[in-house]
Amino acid sequence: MNYVRHIVLLLLVAGTVRAQTDTDMIKRVIEQETTAYLNADYKTWADAWVHEPYVYWSYTGNTGTRLVEGWEAMKKAFERYFKSAHPAAGEVVNRWEEIRIYENGAYVRFTQHITEGRDQSETVQIRTLEKQGLTWRIVCMQAIDKALPVKK
Secondary structure (H helix, E strand, O other): OHHHHHHHHHHHHHHHHHHHHHHHHHHHHHHHHHHHHHOOOHHHHHHOEOOOOOOEEEEEEOOEEEEEEOHHHHHHHHHHHHHHOOOOOOEEEEEEEEEEEEOOEEEEEEEEEEEEOOEEEEEEEEEEEEEEOOEEEEEEEEEEEOOOOOOO
């Protein structure tokens, strides 16, 4: 009987450790993707993404909403950006609001604050990730600039 209790306890602990490890890995891939984007590092940025037709990227700022659907379209759009971008030395702080893991998928909601010298930006973001083997990769990103005026 004592043996069964130990097995059950070990399984519970292992499940908790796995969930924590997945949560840490998810945060890390999002942080690496953002850092690579700011550092104009296309290869590292691209490695953070799933390379499939179902990926989606969307950003809403003061000039409107931009969106890109599918990996080939993202690759084309962002290769152009990375060729002309200059690395930025900014500080990134993510305030994690929600991380939900569903087997090999995850939903993440957070607020990202970036400071580059005197410039600051804050976005509310939603990411969907997919676990491929042992690696989490981004499938979908939606970001909204918090500086946008709220209509009443």
